[in-house]
Amino acid sequence: MISVQQQDFNIGDEYHALIQDAYSEGAVVTFVGLVRDINQGNSVKGLTLEHYPGMTEKSLKSIVQQAKQRWPLGKVRVIHRVGKLKLSDQIVFVGVTSRHRESAFLACQFIMDYLKNQAPFWKKESTEKGESWVEFNDKDQKAMQRWQK
Amino acid sequence: MISVQQQDFNIGDEYHALIQDAYSEGAVVTFVGLVRDINQGNSVKGLTLEHYPGMTEKSLKSIVQQAKQRWPLGKVRVIHRVGKLKLSDQIVFVGVTSRHRESAFLACQFIMDYLKNQAPFWKKESTEKGESWVEFNDKDQKAMQRWQK
Amino acid sequence: MNKILFFGQLKERIGCANTQVELEYPSSVAEVKLQLQQRGELWQQLLAQGNVLSAVNQTMASDETDINAGDEIAFFPPVTGG
């Protein structure tokens, strides 16, 4: 299930939804991304997340489908927030269940690596020097490319 | 922080403790292992986890220290339950925060792979055919060895 | 007639969130870009940037992607979510 939303999310609730009736899935891996105080050398006070409505859901759905083709997964949950966020706020949640831990870890990483490269979100940070758009990080491209070998 | 305990744990509480005052850590990865209904071909009703008191804590502490030497981590939390568990019960929790998602994913996997090979816990499953000790899985040894290259 | 959307820094610098173009079909993302670049120096400069990404009907596209009547086209900088 995929959600793109302004409101915050609760990890406990998301985790419980993931493991409900999951008698065969022994592994649950979750990732949460938070607003950090320092990014690319700037002191961050908060950020605004812009997105391309419709395409965000479509691209996340396609990423999750690709992950499900690669690994035997149980449930997958992706939440990405948009709008104004402040320091330490939750930005993104990816939760994956699988029969084995390796598949759960790999699928969760895969989804995050593809999300970082393909899902149409853009961060504008507010720092002491004013507002500025976050630059794409080449490390994220390399992280995605390793899945394509 | 490391806990070896009979009682259950709450993911929401553990997650909140991990992110408290974590202004610089943008990534949180958690792993939970649950009692699966099928293991090594047998239908599982529950299990008993035996451990070597004292050594479990010592070995988990050493594994966490090794992870902290390899990656720039914020907080690390490991909980492993012992005693009688039933189907779908939570067995183990590993939670890691880091500045970057790659470190958080790798450290969480590393801790689980080492725990599976080095922490002195033994599972006895209760299946329809009676009770039987779980056999060590070679896959787990291979999973650990990849970190030693 | 095709709807064109801009996002992120590109939208801000170009000073436009959405516009429309008239095309002869089948067209391509490259042709849309060329037509938009005729709108002035700023458009020309910004759309010529190598890192401008495009999507057609909300799916990542390339310069060679075909465009037909009613297709929604978007241009934006590299994404930075997550």
Place this chain on the structure above:
Amino acid sequence: MNKILFFGQLKERIGCANTQVELEYPSSVAEVKLQLQQRGELWQQLLAQGNVLSAVNQTMASDETDINAGDEIAFFPPVTGG
């Protein structure tokens, strides 16, 4: 005098959770194993298994690990936690 502990399937099959041995120091895990194997056929057979792990003072050990007075020694099958 050294305390010896057994865990898991090994404890169950050997029918003993803990025992004691008298050693001449410095001794080794291998010597402890040999001494325990003299307790009977079952002990001999079970401790000769290639997959029996050992720990000295709650740290994973090998046959070559030194044993001194007061060291706590444990033998157990491959671990299956997590």
